Amino acid sequence: MSLDAETLNQFRDTVSRFVRERLVPLEDKVAEDDAIPEDVVAEIREMGLFGMSIPEEYGGVGLTMSEEVQIAFELGFTSPAFRSLIGTNNGIGSQGIIMDGTPEQKAKYLPRLANGELIASFALTEPDVGSDAGSVRTSARREGDHYVLNGTKRFITNAPRAGLFTVFARTDPNTTDASGVTAFLVEAGTPGLKLGPKDHKMGQRGAHTCDVIFEDCRVPASAILGGKEGVGFKTAMKVLDRGRLHISAICVGAAERLIHESLNYAIDRKQFGGPLADKQLIQAMLADSRTEAYAARCMVEETARRKDAGTNVSEEAACTKMYASEMVGRVADRAVQIHGGAGYMTEYAVERFYRDVRLFRIYEGTTQIQQVIIGRSMVRNALRNR
Amino acid sequence: MKVLVPVKRVIDYNVKVRVKADGSGVDLANVKMSMNPFDEIAVEEAIRLKEAGKAEEIVAVSVGVKQAQETLRTALAMGADRAILVVAADDVHTDIEPLAVAKILAKVVEAEQPGLVLCGKQAIDNDMNATGQMLSALLGWSQGTFASELSVDGDHATVTREVDGGLQTIKVKMPAIITVDLRLNEPRYASLPNIMKAKKKPLDEKTAADYGVDVAPRLEIVKTAEPAARAAGIMVGSVDELVQKLKDVGAI
Ligand SMILES: Cc1cc2nc3c(=O)[nH]c(=O)nc-3n(C[C@H](O)[C@H](O)[C@H](O)COP(=O)(O)OP(=O)(O)OC[C@H]3O[C@@H](n4cnc5c(N)ncnc54)[C@H](O)[C@@H]3O)c2cc1C
Ligand SMILES: Cc1cc2nc3c(=O)[nH]c(=O)nc-3n(C[C@H](O)[C@H](O)[C@H](O)COP(=O)(O)OP(=O)(O)OC[C@H]3O[C@@H](n4cnc5c(N)ncnc54)[C@H](O)[C@@H]3O)c2cc1C
Numbered sequence: 001m002s003l004d005a006e007t008l009n010q011f012r013d014t015v016s017r018f019v020r021e022r023l024v025p026l027e028d029k030v031a032e033d034d035a036i037p038e039d040v041v042a043e044i045r046e047m048g049l050f051g052m053s054i055p056e057e058y059g060g061v062g063l064t065m066s067e068e069v070q071i072a073f074e075l076g077f078t079s080p081a082f083r084s085l086i087g088t089n090n091g092i093g094s095q096g097i098i099m100d101g102t103p104e105q106k107a108k109y110l111p112r113l114a115n116g117e118l119i120a121s122f123a124l125t126e127p128d129v130g131s132d133a134g135s136v137r138t139s140a141r142r143e144g145d146h147y148v149l150n151g152t153k154r155f156i157t158n159a160p161r162a163g164l165f166t167v168f169a170r171t172d173p174n175t176t177d178a179s180g181v182t183a184f185l186v187e188a189g190t191p192g193l194k195l196g197p198k199d200h201k202m203g204q205r206g207a208h209t210c211d212v213i214f215e216d217c218r219v220p221a222s223a224i225l226g227g228k229e230g231v232g233f234k235t236a237m238k239v240l241d242r243g244r245l246h247i248s249a250i251c252v253g254a255a256e257r258l259i260h261e262s263l264n265y266a267i268d269r270k271q272f273g274g275p276l277a278d279k280q281l282i283q284a285m286l287a288d289s290r291t292e293a294y295a296a297r298c299m300v301e302e303t304a305r306r307k308d309a310g311t312n313v314s315e316e317a318a319c320t321k322m323y324a325s326e327m328v329g330r331v332a333d334r335a336v337q338i339h340g341g342a343g344y345m346t347e348y349a350v351e352r353f354y355r356d357v358r359l360f361r362i363y364e365g366t367t368q369i370q371q372v373i374i375g376r377s378m379v380r381n382a383l384r385n386r
Numbered sequence: 387m388k389v390l391v392p393v394k395r396v397i398d399y400n401v402k403v404r405v406k407a408d409g410s411g412v413d414l415a416n417v418k419m420s421m422n423p424f425d426e427i428a429v430e431e432a433i434r435l436k437e438a439g440k441a442e443e444i445v446a447v448s449v450g451v452k453q454a455q456e457t458l459r460t461a462l463a464m465g466a467d468r469a470i471l472v473v474a475a476d477d478v479h480t481d482i483e484p485l486a487v488a489k490i491l492a493k494v495v496e497a498e499q500p501g502l503v504l505c506g507k508q509a510i511d512n513d514m515n516a517t518g519q520m521l522s523a524l525l526g527w528s529q530g531t532f533a534s535e536l537s538v539d540g541d542h543a544t545v546t547r548e549v550d551g552g553l554q555t556i557k558v559k560m561p562a563i564i565t566v567d568l569r570l571n572e573p574r575y576a577s578l579p580n581i582m583k584a585k586k587k588p589l590d591e592k593t594a595a596d597y598g599v600d601v602a603p604r605l606e607i608v609k610t611a612e613p614a615a616r617a618a619g620i621m622v623g624s625v626d627e628l629v630q631k632l633k634d635v636g637a638i
Contacts, residue, residue: 003582010459010581013420018575048578061578 002064002308011067015074018047023078030081030206031352041085044116049075050089051114053242054098058110065242065304069249073297076253080356081206083250088158089113091246092364093120095239096166096183100226105185109164121162123153123212124236131369133168134178134233138214140169145221147171147184149192149214155363159195160208163188167214168236171229178233183225192217203355243364244317245307248300248324251360254353255293255328258335261350262286265339276338285338289331296324315377322370325360332357387501387538388443389432391466392491393425395450395457396511405612412511412610414478421457424506426464428566430573431536432504433465440538441502443467447494449487451475455589462584463576469587470494474594474601481512486594486601488520493597495525500561502543507532507565518565528558531565 003011022043030036044050053068054060063071068090075083088094094113097105112118129135138151149169159165165186172180186193196211225235263286266277276282299320307313335350336343343350361367397403398418406413421429435441446461447470448454458469472490474482495503508515522529530536530545534553537544538560547554548567558564576584594601622628632638 004585006456006459007581007585010456010463010576011578014463014576014578014581022575043575046577047575048580052578056582059579061582 003067008067008070012070012074014047015049015071016077018043019074019078023082027079027349027352030079032205034205036081036085036206041116044082044086048115049086050116052086053090054094054110054114058106058114060110060114065245065307066301069245069300069304072246072249073253073256073300076250076255077257079204079206079352080250080254080359081204084157084204084207086116087246088120088122088162089116089118091243092122092239093158093162093164093166095242096122096225096235097185099238100183100231100235101185102227104222105225109185113164118163119158119161120164120166121156121159121212122239123156123159123165123167125154125156127152127154131366133236134181135176136168136170136181136233138167138169139173140171140182140184141173142171142221143218146218147221147223149184149186149217149219151214153212153214155199155209156212157207157209157363159210159212160198165193165212166225167212168232169214179230181232181236182229183232183235184219184223185225186217186219186223190217190219202358203352204359240364241314241317242307244321245300245304245313247360247364248296248303248317248320251324251328251357252293252297252300254357254360255289255296255331258328258331258350258353259286259289259293261348261353262289262335262338265342265348269340282338285334289334292327293331296320296327299323315374315381318365318370318373318377321365322367322374325357326367328357329361387435387441388445388498389435389441390491390495390498390500390503391425391428391432391444391446391461392487392503392505392517393429393446393448393454393457393461394422394506394509394511395419395448395454396422396509399423399510405610409609409611411479411607419453419457419478421460422506422509422511424508424510424566424568425461426506426573427568427570428504428506429461429464429466430571431566433574434571435502435538436465445470445498445500447472447491449474449482449490449594451478451480453478455591458589459581459584460576462587462589463581464574465580467587469589470592471589472592472594472597474599482601483603483605484514484516484520485604486599487517488524489599490594490597490601491517491521492524493599495521502538502561503527503563505563505565507567518563522563525563528560528562529564530556530558530562532567533564534567534569536564536566536570 051060052063056062097109113120124133140147140149167184167186168181170180171182192215194213199209266282267275269276303313303316303320332354336354339348339350342348398420401418404413432444444466445468446458446466448458449472452473455471458471462469505518532547533545534548535546541560543558543562545556
């Protein structure tokens with residue numbers, strides 16, 4: 001569904017206010033405690049932020065891609081840990097069910113994902129399976145009308161909180177590539193499903209990942225996402241397409257925050273008889289950051305618009321994810337630089353953001369994998385048109 | 387009981403206000419506008435009364451330009467049941483004076499028959515602090531102003547008022563006009579699903595003429611000026627010097 005301009009504005013204003021009045025002041029506490037206070041989790045739930053991309057008929061808000069990125073620009077302005085909390089329910093944790101789930105699976109899970117009662121995780125990566133995601137080794141052996149899962153999933157976002165896991169496992173032992181991979185919906189508490197200890201991350205404290213271990217974990221055949229074997233990897237790739245634009249919008253929001261911090265610091269800080277903001281070398285850094293953030297914003301908006309119009313945007317989404325995540329890395333680096341020694345100290349938000357945004361170049365497809373996707377797509381299209 | 391909540395569209399409290407070059411008023415062209423923060427508190431209180439089972443229906447009403455529709459949508463998204471927009475001006479710079487607003491509200495009260503009118507103690511744009519009181523006078527209803535606590539029990543309301551230097555608790559007979567102060571509550575954020583539902587809630591549009599109220603201004607604004615710029619500070623060498631300087635300027 002598509003909203004009218006007034007409703008979207010009201011939406012965006014509300015999120016923007018919530019971010020600035022409630023979340024930004026909590027950033028230091030969340031980083032220090034490595035936890036988001038439960039009352040804030042409840043508030044985020046009440047606001048409906050878990051269900052932004054889930055269709056209205058399942059209790060969500062059903063935003064289009066263009067609308068979702070407008071909200072993501074706002075959410076990006078604060079610690080990515082808050083975004084991570086709602087990220088999987090809006091993105092990789094729910095989209096597979098929305099796109100390929102059976103009517104029963106949709107009815108069973110989507111309403112509880114939309115209101116945040118249930119947290120979803122997406123379990124693809126393994127200790128020996130990263131960028132080469134099609135080479136999944138976790139096995140799912142058929143036994144009558146059940147499957148038995150064995151294997152380990154690594155770095156799974158929100159796993160410590162999750163009630164539902166989309167697990168990618170190999171159902172065809174005679175394959176080693178994507179064609180033998182099937183997606184399963186596995187509920188927390190299923191015997192044989194265990195969690196490892198929380199990972200110690202570089203940044204984004206307050207958001208958690210851990211291993212998800214399957215030891216003879218039995219699930220019914222009805223747990224297969226969409227009810228079909230061997231199409232799991234296709235589902236995963238479709239899900240990542242949408243996720244890439246969402247992440248890109250978060251990168252833009254974070255870059256805008258870093259620029260905001262840098263600009264204010266440069267105006268207040270005086271050296272050599274005047275504000276840093278008056279020095280052209282500082283202005284050059286600010287101008288570069290502003291320009292690149294604006295370019296990424298335009299890429300996100302344009303690609304989202306084309307996706308909503310039904311165009312296949314796999315190549316453009318990869319371009320956008322690569323550019324936006326690399327861009328925010330450069331902007332964060334300049335922000336620390338503009339802050340001088342203060343930028344190296346934890347009292348300043350830019351120090352935290354510098355570490356937080358490093359992740360964006362790694363997950364949901366590393367920069368190199370985006371390059372591979374873009375390059376391969378370019379060559380394929382060129383050959384097709386010869 | 388029905389609760390009527392008047393809400394005003396004002397310059398957003400985060401916006402730095404700029405006076406127009408000719409001093410005739412404040413520049414509102416392309417400036418972000420929001421619901422008067424005190425009115426948000428009034429809407430929140432009405433919702434809490436409804437949640438506590440003490441009110442059945444919340445009607446938000448706004449008098450002003452057509453764009454005040456957005457302000458009403460915010461009230462609906464927070465939890466008001468329906469809204470009435472009274473268009474009384476075309477130009478966003480036109481401020482309808484408290485007496486005209488109160489007269490229109492009196493007519494709305496006549497038509498709607500609420501048991502309680504909850505309004506902000508003042509609007510943050512012109513700080514008049516008069517509409518609620520004028521409405522009370524026009525209707526001959528009891529009033530409780532500057533409420534920092536409110537409880538409604540049958541045909542009475544108990545209002546704790548924030549007055550200079552302390553608190554005063556009064557009991558007023560219903561129906562009443564209560565104007566709310568900052569510390570009454572912390573307004574909720576509208577949830578995203580409720581923003582969507584608000585689109586489907588009824589919003590009636592009227593004009594000042596429908597109520598036969600003349601909204602022509604009676605006050606003349608002679609001049610609008612920016613606050614005086616803050617003077618530069620000075621560095622002092624010792625506490626003694628600081629004390630002397632403060633004495634010099636008559637601060638102590
Ligand atoms: C905080 C965090 C949260 C995560 N959340 C999830 C989650 O919720 N669910 C999930 O399934 N996964 C998750 N991941 C895993 C993430 O998706 C992977 O880390 C990512 O895909 C990269 O895989 P890898 O770590 O195994 O690196 P590798 O694949 O080992 O890559 C190492 C390096 O080699 C490069 N490289 C790899 N292949 C090629 C190639 N063909 N050509 C050129 N260069 C190449 C990569 O770009 C990278 O620079 C998360 C990771 C982190 C850090
Ligand atoms: C971990 C750490 C250890 C340190 N140890 C010591 C120590 O042992 N002893 C000591 O004395 N100091 C120490 N310092 C301080 C360090 O030398 C200063 O942080 C550094 O000189 C930069 O000064 P500043 O932090 O005040 O930044 P600022 O001078 O405020 O600079 C901020 C930004 O403005 C830029 N800038 C400044 N002036 C201009 C200009 N005219 N034109 C263009 N750009 C300009 C800078 O390049 C920088 O990007 C340490 C700092 C850190 C972080």
